[in-house]
Amino acid sequence: xxxxxxxxxxxxxxxxxxxxxxxxxxxxxxxxxxxxxxxxxxxxxxxxxxxxxxxxxxxxxxxxxxxxxxxxxxxxxxxxxxxxxxxxxxxxxxxxxxxxxxxxxxxxxxxxxxxxxxxxxxxxxxxxxxxxxxxxxxxxxxxxxxxxxxxxxxxxxxxxxxxxxxxxxxxxxxxxxxxxxxxxxxxxxxxxxxxxxxxxxxxxxxxxxxxxxxxxxxxxxxxxxxxxxxxxxxxxxxxxxxxxxxxxxxxxxxxxxxxxxxxxxxxxxxxxxxxxxxxxxxxxxxxxxxxxxxxxxxxxxxxxxxxxxxxxxxxxxxxxxxxxxxxxxxxxxxxxxxxxxxxxxxxxxxxxxxxxxxxxxxxxxxxxxxxxxxxxxxxxxxxxxxx
Numbered sequence: 407x408x409x410x411x412x413x414x415x416x417x418x419x420x421x422x423x424x425x426x427x428x429x430x431x432x433x434x435x436x437x438x439x440x441x442x443x444x445x446x447x448x449x450x451x452x453x454x455x456x457x458x459x460x461x462x463x464x465x466x467x468x469x470x471x472x473x474x475x476x477x478x479x480x481x482x483x484x485x486x487x488x489x490x491x492x493x494x495x496x497x498x499x500x501x502x503x504x505x506x507x508x509x510x511x512x513x514x515x516x517x518x519x520x521x522x523x524x525x526x527x528x529x530x531x532x533x534x535x536x537x538x539x540x541x542x543x544x545x546x547x548x549x550x551x552x553x554x555x556x557x558x559x560x561x562x563x564x565x566x567x568x569x570x571x572x573x574x575x576x577x578x579x580x581x582x583x584x585x586x587x588x589x590x591x592x593x594x595x596x597x598x599x600x601x602x603x604x605x606x607x608x609x610x611x612x613x614x615x616x617x618x619x620x621x622x623x624x625x626x627x628x629x630x631x632x633x634x635x636x637x638x639x640x641x642x643x644x645x646x647x648x649x650x651x652x653x654x655x656x657x658x659x660x661x662x663x664x665x666x667x668x669x670x671x672x673x674x675x676x677x678x679x680x681x682x683x684x685x686x687x688x689x690x691x692x693x694x695x696x697x698x699x700x701x702x703x704x705x706x707x708x709x710x711x712x713x714x715x716x717x718x719x720x721x722x723x724x725x726x727x728x729x730x731x732x733x734x735x736x737x738x739x740x741x742x743x744x745x746x747x748x749x750x751x752x753x754x755x756x757x758x759x760x761x762x763x764x765x766x767x768x769x770x771x772x773x774x775x776x777x778x779x780x781x782x783x784x785x786x787x788x789x790x791x792x793x
Contacts, residue, residue: 409433411781412612414628415619416602417445419756419770421591423617425476426778428598436600439607443592445619446730447767449585454721455677456645457584459551459730460668460686461766462577464569468764469771470578478590482578483673489656492711495541497662499710506538507545507661514542515568518561522738525563526556546570547664549765551641551731553690555664562735569765579673614752617777622729622745622759629753634745636729636759637736640691642700647721648712650683658711665689665707682720685712690731697726732758732766747773748780 409432413420416438427434442448450456463470463482473479493503510533519528525546529539543556549566550558569576580586592602611628618625626634648654650671658667667687671678678684687704691697701724708715733744744761747754754777758766762773 409615409781410435412616413437413619414608414612414616415445416440416443416592416604417619417770418447418588418591418767419774420445420617420619421588421595422472422771422774423619423756423778424595424600424602425591425598426775427617427781428595428600430778430782432778432781434595434600436595436602437606437608438602438604441605443602443604444585444588447584447588449583449588450645450723453679454645454647454682454684455583455585456684456686456723457670459641459643459727460666460670460688461584462579463587463767464576464765465578466569466572466576467768469768472771472775473587473590476594478587478594479578479580482580484579485575485577485656485673489672492655492658494658494660494662494665494707494710499658503659503661504538504541506533506535507541510535510538510542511545511567511571514564515571517564519564521559521561521740523560524557524737525560528560529556541661542567544661544664545659547688547690548659548666550639550664550734551688551690552639552734553664553692553695557736559735559737559739561740566765579670581674581676583670583674583677611753615754615781616752617754617756617774619756619774622755622757625755625757629749629755631749634749634755637733637744638729638731638759639734640693640726640728641731642689642691642697642704643723643725643727644687644701644704645685645721645723646687646708646715646719647678647682647684648715648718649720650681651713651718653713654683655711658707660689660707663689663703665703667704667707667711691726697724700726729759732769733760741769747777752781752784754780 411432413436546555671684756773758769760773
C-alpha cells in the first residue's frame with residue numbers, strides 16, 4: 407500500500423513538499439485555505455504585479471538548482487549590467503558608497519565570522535571604525551528585513567553580506583513575479599499526480615503522516631506545541647508605481663537606517679504597465695514603531711533616488727508583515743537552534759523559521775526537501791519518474 411501524505415498549506419513550502427513527495431512515491435493531498443495557491447509567494451493580480459515584499463531568487467542557492475533541474479526556473483532575467491544603485495549616506499543619495507564601506511565589505515566578507523558575537527561588535531573590532539561597521543550592518547537589511555541587523559549573530563549576517571555582494575549578481579527574476587513560480591510549481595505537482603485543493607481550510611491536525619507548510623504560529627495551534635516559535639521581525643512594505651524616467655535607479659540602499667528599494671520593472675518590464683516603473687520597498691520596524699512611521703522612512707528613501715516621484719505616482723500598496731521575513735539568528739545561535747521540522751509521530755513542519763540552512767526562501771525549500779527525505783526513509787515506497 408502506498409503512503410498517503412497530507413500537506414497543509416499551498417505556498418512555496420507546500421508545493422515543494424508535494425513535488426518532492428510525489429517524486430518519492432507518496433500519494434499527496436494538499437489543502438490550501440485561500441482560493442489561490444502561493445501563500446507569501448503570491449503576486450498581486452492586474453497590471454501592477456507586486457510580490458509579497460521585494461524578494462528574489464539567488465542562482466547560487468539550492469532552490470534555484472532544484473527548480474532548474476525540473477525545468478521550472480527558466481526563462482528568468484538578470485540584473486542589467488547598466489543597473490544603477492543609489493546609497494543614502496548622512497541623509498543624501500549618492501551613486502557610490504563611501505570608500506571605507508567598500509573596503510570594509512571586502513575585508514569582512516572574506517573572513518570567517520564568529521557565531522557568538524554580534525555583527526556590529528565584530529565588524530567594529532575588525533575595521534576599528536564603528537561608523538563604517540554600522541553602515542555595513544544597515545546594508546544587510548536587504549537580506550534580513552530587520553531594523554537593526556548589527557545586533558544579530560556575526561556569522562549569520564556575514565553569510566548574507568557575502569551572498570548579497572557577489573559580482574556578477576546571482577539574483578534572478580522570474581517574469582511576472584513569484585506568482586509565475588507558483589503557477590509552474592502547481593502545474594508540475596499536478597502533472598506528477600498530486601491533488602491540490604484550494605479554498606479548503608484545515609482546523610484540526612490531520613492524520614499523519616502530515617506536513618504543515620503554514621506559519622509557525624498556526625502550526626503551533628494545530629499541534630498544541632508551544633515550542634514552535636518564530637524568530638522573525640516586523641517589516642513595513644511599500645509598493646509604488648511611478649511614470650518611468652531613464653534616470654530612475656535600479657535600487658536604493660539605506661546605509662543610514664537599514665532600508666531597501668528595488669525597481670522590479672527594470673529587470674522585468676512585465677510587472678508594470680508600459681511607461682511605468684514598479685518599486686518595492688521595505689524597512690524593518692522597531693518594536694514601538696508604527697506602519698505610518700515606517701512608510702515615512704521609506705518615502706524619505708524614495709526621495710533620495712527617484713526625482714519628483716510623488717508627482718509621478720500611479721499606484722501604491724502598503725502593509726505591515728510580522729514574522730514573515732525569514733528566521734533571524736541572534737548571537738550564540740545558528741539555524742540548528744531553530745525549531746526542528748520533525749515534530750515526532752510523523753508530523754513535520756516546513757517553512758523559513760525551521761531548522762534548515764539557506765537564505766530566506768531557501769530555508770523553506772530545504773526544510774520541505776528534508777521532511778520528505780525523512781518520510782521516505784521510514785517507509786517502503788516506489789520512486790515516481792520525473793517527466
